[in-house]
Amino acid sequence: MGTQNKEYIYELEFKVRDYECDLQGIVNNAVYQNYLEHTRHEFLRSTGNDFAQLHLQGIDPVVIKSELEYKSPLRSGDVFVVKLLMRRLSFVKFQFIEDVYLKGNERPVLLGAITCAVTMGGRPVKIDVLPEALKNLMVSAE
Amino acid sequence: MGTQNKEYIYELEFKVRDYECDLQGIVNNAVYQNYLEHTRHEFLRSTGNDFAQLHLQGIDPVVIKSELEYKSPLRSGDVFVVKLLMRRLSFVKFQFIEDVYLKGNERPVLLGAITCAVTMGGRPVKIDVLPEALKNLMVSAE
Amino acid sequence: MGTQNKEYIYELEFKVRDYECDLQGIVNNAVYQNYLEHTRHEFLRSTGNDFAQLHLQGIDPVVIKSELEYKSPLRSGDVFVVKLLMRRLSFVKFQFIEDVYLKGNERPVLLGAITCAVTMGGRPVKIDVLPEALKNLMVSAE
Amino acid sequence: MGTQNKEYIYELEFKVRDYECDLQGIVNNAVYQNYLEHTRHEFLRSTGNDFAQLHLQGIDPVVIKSELEYKSPLRSGDVFVVKLLMRRLSFVKFQFIEDVYLKGNERPVLLGAITCAVTMGGRPVKIDVLPEALKNLMVSAE
Numbered sequence: 001m002g003t004q005n006k007e008y009i010y011e012l013e014f015k016v017r018d019y020e021c022d023l024q025g026i027v028n029n030a031v032y033q034n035y036l037e038h039t040r041h042e043f044l045r046s047t048g049n050d051f052a053q054l055h056l057q058g059i060d061p062v063v064i065k066s067e068l069e070y071k072s073p074l075r076s077g078d079v080f081v082v083k084l085l086m087r088r089l090s091f092v093k094f095q096f097i098e099d100v101y102l103k104g105n106e107r108p109v110l111l112g113a114i115t116c117a118v119t120m121g122g123r124p125v126k127i128d129v130l131p132e133a134l135k136n137l138m139v140s141a142e
Numbered sequence: 143m144g145t146q147n148k149e150y151i152y153e154l155e156f157k158v159r160d161y162e163c164d165l166q167g168i169v170n171n172a173v174y175q176n177y178l179e180h181t182r183h184e185f186l187r188s189t190g191n192d193f194a195q196l197h198l199q200g201i202d203p204v205v206i207k208s209e210l211e212y213k214s215p216l217r218s219g220d221v222f223v224v225k226l227l228m229r230r231l232s233f234v235k236f237q238f239i240e241d242v243y244l245k246g247n248e249r250p251v252l253l254g255a256i257t258c259a260v261t262m263g264g265r266p267v268k269i270d271v272l273p274e275a276l277k278n279l280m281v282s283a284e
Numbered sequence: 285m286g287t288q289n290k291e292y293i294y295e296l297e298f299k300v301r302d303y304e305c306d307l308q309g310i311v312n313n314a315v316y317q318n319y320l321e322h323t324r325h326e327f328l329r330s331t332g333n334d335f336a337q338l339h340l341q342g343i344d345p346v347v348i349k350s351e352l353e354y355k356s357p358l359r360s361g362d363v364f365v366v367k368l369l370m371r372r373l374s375f376v377k378f379q380f381i382e383d384v385y386l387k388g389n390e391r392p393v394l395l396g397a398i399t400c401a402v403t404m405g406g407r408p409v410k411i412d413v414l415p416e417a418l419k420n421l422m423v424s425a426e
Numbered sequence: 427m428g429t430q431n432k433e434y435i436y437e438l439e440f441k442v443r444d445y446e447c448d449l450q451g452i453v454n455n456a457v458y459q460n461y462l463e464h465t466r467h468e469f470l471r472s473t474g475n476d477f478a479q480l481h482l483q484g485i486d487p488v489v490i491k492s493e494l495e496y497k498s499p500l501r502s503g504d505v506f507v508v509k510l511l512m513r514r515l516s517f518v519k520f521q522f523i524e525d526v527y528l529k530g531n532e533r534p535v536l537l538g539a540i541t542c543a544v545t546m547g548g549r550p551v552k553i554d555v556l557p558e559a560l561k562n563l564m565v566s567a568e
Contacts, residue, residue, distance in 0.1 A: 017318065017321075017322040017325075018164065018165060018321065018322065018325050018335070019164060019170050019172060019318050019321055019322065021164060021165045022160065022161060022163060022164065022165075023160055023163045023164075023165075023167055023218065023477075025165055028161050028463075029459055029463065029489050029492060030161060030456050030457070030459035030460050030463065031456070033455055033456035033459060034301065034303050034456050037301075037302065037303055037454075037455065037456065038301040038302065038303065041301075041302050045361070050361075051302070051449075052360070062496075063455050063496055064495065064496055065493070065494065065495050065496065066455060066492070066493070066494045066496075067491070067492070067493050067494075068491065068492045068493075069490065069491050070488075070489055070490055070491065070492075076165065076336070077329070077334075159460065159463075159464040159467075160463065160464065160467050160477070161460050161463055161464065170321075171317055171321065171347050171350060172314050172315070172317035172318050172321065173314070175313055175314035175317060176314050176443065176445050179312075179313065179314065179443075179444065179445055180443040180444065180445065183443075183444050187503070192503075193307075193444070194502065204354075205313050205354055206353065206354055207351070207352065207353050207354065208313060208350070208351070208352045208354075209349070209350070209351050209352075210349065210350045210351075211348065211349050212346075212347055212348055212349065212350075218478070219471070219476075302448065302449060303448060303454050303456060305448060305449045306444065306445060306447060306448065306449075307444060307447045307448075307449075307451055307502065309449055312445050314445060360449065
């Protein structure tokens with residue numbers, strides 16, 4: 001999960017809020033998942049899809065695995081970006097690669113991989129049911 | 143909003159979790175609202191009512207005002223209790239008095255007052271629609 | 285605590301993040317305190333003061349009371365602004381009035397009043413110890 | 427990361443709080459990291475070590491990787507346990523295996539692996555610097 005040759009297709013800028021920092025003066029480990037989730041949802045909106053809309057069609061992407069590598073901490077007031085790409089893993093799984101960088105800096109703060117499956121009516125289905133526009137944005141995982 | 147002569151009817155014990163503490167090493171101000179909400183919901187459950195159940199009957203209590211007086215901070219590892227009583231304020235409003243104490247200590251950490259109204263289908267109604275068992279637990283606010 | 289004739293001196297724009305919404309599909313009551321805190325801290329930074337800096341001088345503003353009136357809920361994806369003004373309440377207390385509005389809308393979502401005192405080395409002191417630039421921004425509470 | 431033959435050495439019971447649930451009516455993915463963190467800290471306390479104490483000796487365990495496999499969701503009111511064991515991965519890394527189960531149920535809700543390194547004065551050191559009592563609780567990762 002390095003950062004070489006990753007062709008990100010979306011990015012979202014954030015600023016650390018003090019309530020996200022913990023006793024140690026750094027952003028709490030769990031808060032990064034909030035950042036990554038918000039970035040995914042804003043990305044989906046930017047493609048004209050959102051979870052509410054997919055849900056009305058009976059289609060629910062669900063996170064089945066989160067992997068987060070913490071490289072260096074974010075602190076009070078830091079401005080950072082979450083950069084995202086999507087990978088097709090198999091007929092039934094896709095993945096968001098979501099990496100965090102201090103704004104204007106190439107050294108990663110966090111490397112994230114969020115693996116998703118798709119359910120219809122609570123049962124797992126092939127990711128083929130996702131909108132074409134979304135599937136076209138996925139690269140294959142070599 | 144003192145603590146004299148308050149006849150609490152419910153209490154719930156908690157322990158501070160480190161992720162609830164902020165840069166200053168104390169529980170973040172917003173987190174107390176989480177404690178108070180959880181206590182109200184557990185109290186409702188203890189009376190045989192829960193929000194999901196009321197909601198199915200079309201009845202939704204909604205918080206219209208929160209007042210929190212911070213008396214002394216909670217810190218990592220502190221064990222504390224939230225004590226609760228209910229007051230009838232008017233035909234359309236009732237209030238949870240919810241005070242926080244370090245366990246075994248009579249000096250309050252926080253004094254809270256959460257004022258609620260009731261809606262049916264999104265429209266305000268008299269609190270008479272609440273279950274009898276719940277209304278009987280309310281004292282009148284003199 | 286109406287919104288008439290309030291001369292706000294600072295505002296900050298936000299967008300609701302889905303993880304801030306609860307079972308009822310609306311922003312959880314406690315999350316508004318996060319919004320208000322972040323707005324206060326950004327405001328302080330904008331005046332050239334921040335909490336870390338004040339703390340190094342031994343000066344710690346502390347919240348002693350929060351009052352929040354919930355007028356209408358925020359939902360997934362809503363863009364909103366928190367508008368702020370500061371009032372001098374007494375020799376030892378000042379207050380942030382912080383109101384939330386949907387962007388471009390004049391009907392308030394939430395009316396907030398956050399009362400603060402100032403401590404030096406943990407002991408309450410007069411608010412005179414605050415930086416001149418900050419005190420000059422306070423209006424008197426008539 | 428199955429659950430077979432895992433000899434857990436610590437467990438902590440929790441109850442889902444409604445504010446931890448999101449729009450979908452289930453505990454938000456990020457919240458599980460809060461549960462796991464609190465369990466680790468309570469475990470450390472139970473062994474007579476806590477982070478504050480270690481920190482005073484200049485020793486800081488830091489999370490460098492989180493891996494969470496979501497098996498089935500937790501919902502409002504669920505009572506669950508987090509079970510923990512510690513593994514020595516190398517001279518410089520150890521890992522908490524932390525799995526979540528509904529109380530009295532053997533089917534896992536979540537499988538977690540939290541990899542840690544140790545720093546002294548911000549620089550990585552061998553995990554040998556950890557207290558003997560803690561190292562003795564680690565099993566080797568075959």
